Amino acid sequence: MTAHSKKDSEMIEIWDDVVRIKDLVLAIAINSITTLGGYFAAPNHAPMPLLFGLIGAVIGFIICSLFIKPKRIFEETESGE
Amino acid sequence: MDLVLLAEMIAAAVAAALIYTIIGIIPGTDETAVLVPVTLILVLTGVQPVIVLCFFISAVIANNLMDAVPAAIAGIPGGVMASPLVDHAQLLKRKGMADRSLRKMAAGSLIGVLVSVPVSLLLARSLIPLAEAIKAYADPLFFAGAVLLALLSKNKLLALASILPFTLLIEGLRYLYWGIGIVPRGTTVFISFFLGITIGPVVLTLFELLNKEKRECLKCDQPRRITLQKVPFEWKSLNPFHALKKQEWVTSAGASLISCFTFILSPVGMTTLLGELFSKRTQDPVDRSMLAITTMNALANATYLSGTLIPLIALGVPLSPVAIGPAHALFDSPPVFTATHNMHHILSQTDFILATVIGAGVALIVTYTLAIKYAQSICAFVFKRIPHEAILGLFCAFVLLLAYMDAGWMNIGGVMLIGLVSGLLHRWGVGYGILFMVLYAAPWLVLGL
Numbered sequence: 001m002t003a004h005s006k007k008d009s010e011m012i013e014i015w016d017d018v019v020r021i022k023d024l025v026l027a028i029a030i031n032s033i034t035t036l037g038g039y040f041a042a043p044n045h046a047p048m049p050l051l052f053g054l055i056g057a058v059i060g061f062i063i064c065s066l067f068i069k070p071k072r073i074f075e076e077t078e079s080g081e
Numbered sequence: 082m083d084l085v086l087l088a089e090m091i092a093a094a095v096a097a098a099l100i101y102t103i104i105g106i107i108p109g110t111d112e113t114a115v116l117v118p119v120t121l122i123l124v125l126t127g128v129q130p131v132i133v134l135c136f137f138i139s140a141v142i143a144n145n146l147m148d149a150v151p152a153a154i155a156g157i158p159g160g161v162m163a164s165p166l167v168d169h170a171q172l173l174k175r176k177g178m179a180d181r182s183l184r185k186m187a188a189g190s191l192i193g194v195l196v197s198v199p200v201s202l203l204l205a206r207s208l209i210p211l212a213e214a215i216k217a218y219a220d221p222l223f224f225a226g227a228v229l230l231a232l233l234s235k236n237k238l239l240a241l242a243s244i245l246p247f248t249l250l251i252e253g254l255r256y257l258y259w260g261i262g263i264v265p266r267g268t269t270v271f272i273s274f275f276l277g278i279t280i281g282p283v284v285l286t287l288f289e290l291l292n293k294e295k296r297e298c299l300k301c302d303q304p305r306r307i308t309l310q311k312v313p314f315e316w317k318s319l320n321p322f323h324a325l326k327k328q329e330w331v332t333s334a335g336a337s338l339i340s341c342f343t344f345i346l347s348p349v350g351m352t353t354l355l356g357e358l359f360s361k362r363t364q365d366p367v368d369r370s371m372l373a374i375t376t377m378n379a380l381a382n383a384t385y386l387s388g389t390l391i392p393l394i395a396l397g398v399p400l401s402p403v404a405i406g407p408a409h410a411l412f413d414s415p416p417v418f419t420a421t422h423n424m425h426h427i428l429s430q431t432d433f434i435l436a437t438v439i440g441a442g443v444a445l446i447v448t449y450t451l452a453i454k455y456a457q458s459i460c461a462f463v464f465k466r467i468p469h470e471a472i473l474g475l476f477c478a479f480v481l482l483l484a485y486m487d488a489g490w491m492n493i494g495g496v497m498l499i500g501l502v503s504g505l506l507h508r509w510g511v512g513y514g515i516l517f518m519v520l521y522a523a524p525w526l527v528l529g530l
Contacts, residue, residue, distance in 0.1 A: 018469070027468070030474060064471035068471060070468040074461070
């Protein structure tokens with residue numbers, strides 16, 4: 001097995017798209033930390049914890065989108081027969 | 082109704098249309114999983130009900146149309162509701178007609194919304210006299226709903242056989258939480274169990290990854306190849322009637338009308354059934370596929386809007402697969418909305434009509450234009466920039482947060498357990514609708530047995 005195919009073999013299909021296991025674990029960890037972090041850091045009266053949790057989730061999502069590369073090969077073709 | 086509120090409603094509808102344009106395009110995102118957490122958070126943070134409804138209606142329409150867009154130009158469904166039309170869209174794409182197929186989808190969506198909004202509002206009004214009688218039997222009706230959906234599904238016996246064990250799993254966890262005192266007796270843990278069901282397939286796959294042999298089987302040796310077909314733009318293509326033949330808009334409108342009356346049945350099921358039924362008599366494969374994608378897009382919107390609006394306006398009880406699934410937060414998001422005090426009780430008839438019309442109108446204008454003019458660049462952006470890992474991470478974090486809020490750390494384990502079981506049942510062929518109905522009927526079923 002070459003080094004290249006070994007790297008590829010860490011990928012799996014989940015919910016209709018391909019992900020790399022290591023990146024998925026990282027993404028879940030980052031999102032959970034930012035979301036729960038926001039929730040616990042918020043002032044302790046409703047609805048602040050939920051709102052901070054949501055903001056944390058969005059921040060986590062942006063961080064993941066910036067650092068993880070999508071596993072899709074992408075090409076564009078002209079229309080027509 | 083003052084102008085500030087009106088402006089807020091329009092702003093909410095625009096925001097929903099933009100957010101769900103992106104979410105809709107992302108492949109594989111389940112409608113319930115993407116609509117419920119956001120709506121729920123809006124309700125719980127105290128946003129006015131009429132604004133939440135407006136947001137929700139706009140989100141549904143945007144999500145449904147954008148689900149179909151990647152099917153037209155890349156041949157992959159953006160979500161569950163686009164799966165019935167994938168084969169037809171692929172055929173058209175192979176023939177190099179992605180641009181026409183896209184315009185027909187958008188025009189179909191438009192027709193679905195234009196038919197289903199007034200029909201649903203009228204149908205809801207005519208059901209109001211029966212509401213008290215229906216509500217008195219809500220619990221047994223949820224059970225009957227689960228049995229009915231089970232009998233209509235592909236795996237009838239499997240679905241029927243899984244009703245009782247799943248009931249016991251849910252009630253078992255609730256009684257455990259009451260027993261050890263992490264939840265006050267009488268408080269029903271619901272939302273996190275609900276999300277556990279929705280995210281079930283993901284939880285199941287994540288657990289399978291921990292098994293070495295399973296991990297080998299799940300491996301996928303190459304990244305997904307996506308070929309996007311370029312779509313030329315002309316101003317005249319913004320005219321919806323330019324895109325459709327007479328037969329296409331008449332069929333779409335007729336199918337949408339029928340689907341409003343069958344609001345109690347599964348939206349994906351009805352879209353497949355009516356869409357195939359109406360298009361299969363057309364001989365030419367290209368014409369047939371064009372008719373199918375137009376009709377199915379109309380149906381996707383019509384089933385969702387009628388399934389939300391009719392139970393919401395007439396009953397206040399989520400007695401339809403859409404109401405109990407994607408629209409669930411409008412009916413039940415304790416402590417703000419409960420079974421006896423939700424949008425049905427708070428909003429007036431005028432509020433309902435205004436929120437629906439503004440939400441639908443704004444969503445149509447925004448998404449129709451975006452789909453026709455910018456479909457290709459939005460898809461390219463989503464496929465190139467948004468990793469699937471980030472989406473999955475986001476949903477897992479949502480579920481984690483809501484599980485903790487419902488019943489503390491222990492409930493994270495409970496939600497995983499529910500996710501595992503429902504993920505397995507779903508993979509075997511038991512629909513979400515059945516599991517949601519069981520979740521609702523569980524307390525009644527356990528006490529009644």
